[in-house]
Amino acid sequence: MISRILLATLITCSFAVRLAASPEEAQQRLQTAVDEVLAVADRVANRATMAESLRPTLQKHVNFETMTRRAVGLGWKTFSPAQQKQAIQLFSTLIIRSYSSKFTPGEYPVINYQKAQTPAAGRVDVPTSMVYKGSRYSVTYRMEQDSGWRIADVVIEGVSLVANYRSQLDAQYKKGGAEAVLGSLSKSVSRSQ
């Protein structure tokens, strides 16, 4: 009997520890991701190849599938599997390119990680303050767990990347459905930089 109670307590405890550990785990994961990205960016001397150099690292740490789905919004359900795949491919290219263009070789951001929050199970928000090129920005990373913690959104000075694209893509969807969304995405991707 006692051993059963002990066992139950142990299991409960370990469960509680696991739950309590997750914000830290997510934060740790984010820090690793950021460090890896900065290490890659540091090795790239040519800005033109920055996006392609960063792509594999970003794809490992950013959940582009979730991002794309939410950026498209409710219309996503009407996309065929092939259209969904194409949307993810286009959207991730756009985000990677946009993100990579922010790096200037020789400039290093100083990132101060603040206490992580858990707004919902499976989600952790990590607020940070970043000083880059002499200016300070508040950047919050939204981490979500599926097959490990990955970045699901980045909120810079209160502006959520996903919410921002959602307002744009939703308008496209209302205009012409999946075709209009894909058309507008590929137009943006092919736009000269």
Added chain:
Amino acid sequence: MKIIILRLMLSGAVALAAACSTLKSPTAEATVKTEAPQVTQGKTAAAPAATDELDDYAEVAAFDPLEPLNRIMFKMNDCLYLVVFRPVSKGYQCVLPKPVRKGIDNAFDNVKYPVRFVNSSLQGKFKRAGQETGKFLVNSLGGLGGIFRVSDKVPDLVNVPSEDLGQTLAKWGVGHGPFIVLPLLGPSSARETVGLAGDYVLNPVNWGFFWHGGGDWEHDWTMIPPAANTLRSLPGQLDIYDAATKEAVDPYISARSAFIQNRAEATRE
């Protein structure tokens, strides 16, 4: 008569351009949160939209009855930035080295202290008003008139979110009203336009110009501080504009959404 009209036009242009530099700029201001912000943006009550359990995004609500007109103004501004502001901004960055520009930004930001002090007070944030005063004194005295931001070395003065009249009005329960794209200045709303005008009056760089009624030929010098303020703020403002529009699917909607989200966050702080 012609001269009066010309003077009016000129003073209007400088006033407008000066107001430009009062636009909320994350590059010039250190706005750091001590707590996690709400990542959920613009959630509306009538939005059942969700693509999965954790999807709490909804379209950022924007009241934009003037959209067709706004889009035209947006396009015109974009051209104006390309033809006038970008070359001027590039020239400014080319002539002055970065540390000098940073010092100038810091000094103008320091002088803007009354805007932050008055609005912190109007919102009942007296501790913040006190911090602003502390920052102003430390930077003015210890930082050579605000050129060096020595207050960043004082832990209590690093993270002071700056307040402006738009935020005060929001705090008092005033809604945005219609979204408006202002000539030169870009995205705004009825409330934020009133806020800009108030902040313009509160900003000491405009006081000389304001005192002499603007455009008085004998007091041309009064145009220098506002004009310099506009010039020094151009690179930062254009960076913000580019960040919101460069990789956008629809630059107009992207800028509108970024504006609404950013202002909501500033009000929350």
